[in-house]
Amino acid sequence: AQSVTQLDSQVPVFEEAPVELRCNYSSSVSVYLFWYVQYPNQGLQLLLKYLSGSTLVKGINGFEAEFNKSQTSFHLRKPSVHISDTAEYFCAVRRGTALIFGKGTTLSVSS
Amino acid sequence: DAGVIQSPRHEVTEMGQEVTLRCKPISGHNSLFWYRQTMMRGLELLIYFNNNVPIDDSGMPEDRFSAKMPNASFSTLKIQPSEPRDSAVYFCASSTGQGAWEQYFGPGTRLTVT
Numbered sequence: 001a002q003s004v005t006q007l008d009s010q011v012p013v014f015e016e017a018p019v020e021l022r023c024n025y026s027s028s029v030s031v032y033l034f035w036y037v038q039y040p041n042q043g044l045q046l047l048l049k050y051l052s053g054s055t056l057v058k059g060i061n062g063f064e065a066e067f068n069k070s071q072t073s074f075h076l077r078k079p080s081v082h083i084s085d086t087a088e089y090f091c092a093v094r095r096g097t098a099l100i101f102g103k104g105t106t107l108s109v110s111s
Numbered sequence: 112d113a114g115v116i117q118s119p120r121h122e123v124t125e126m127g128q129e130v131t132l133r134c135k136p137i138s139g140h141n142s143l144f145w146y147r148q149t150m151m152r153g154l155e156l157l158i159y160f161n162n163n164v165p166i167d168d169s170g171m172p173e174d175r176f177s178a179k180m181p182n183a184s185f186s187t188l189k190i191q192p193s194e195p196r197d198s199a200v201y202f203c204a205s206s207t208g209q210g211a212w213e214q215y216f217g218p219g220t221r222l223t224v225t
Binding site: 032101 | 115142154156159166167204206208213214215216217218219
């Protein structure tokens with residue numbers, strides 16, 4: 001069955017530093033992968049998605065993710081973070097007609 | 112588009128009372144999902160509907176929880192009777208049911224049961 005593992009529960013970084021949030025998936029079939037962001041007291045917002053084709057996917061707010069089939073990973077990256085990127089980030093994989101979410105990674109950006 | 116609409120945004124109730132949470136999906140979306148989010152358990156899928164029909168309710172914690180979708184533009188999640196351990200943020204999400212099936216989330220209802 002499809003599942004995702006987010007390897008870090010918390011990632012603290014300084015403003016303007018690069019960041020990588022890690023996600024590994026398990027699936028025996030073709031995958032659809034997603035990253036969502038949740039700002040404090042808000043619902044989840046789609047950052048980006050991978051369906052097929054190019055393994056580098058660009059999303060909103062300067063984020064991108066790379067699909068790596070051999071390593072079964074879909075890590076999220078941003079070259080320079082802002083204070084406003086402080087939020088919780090969820091990786092998800094499609095299973096049938098539903099999405100399976102990881103436990104989330106809290107990104108804390110400080111000045 | 113107004114996005115997914117949930118009401119109320121906050122609900123405080125006493126143990127034993129009935130609670131009804133409401134959701135209006137994005138127009139044209141034919142799949143609807145209810146989630147519960149807590150610090151301890153993270154984001155849990157409770158139930159989802161496709162074309163107003165419940166497809167998978169295996170995440171519904173117990174018989175105190177029930178969900179309905181009487182038409183394509185409205186769904187309810189009811190807890191009767193409520194208990195303090197039901198305190199959480201409840202999210203509704205909708206999807207077109209096509210392509211990648213990405214979901215669009217509402218702002219959530221924060222439920223506190225005292």
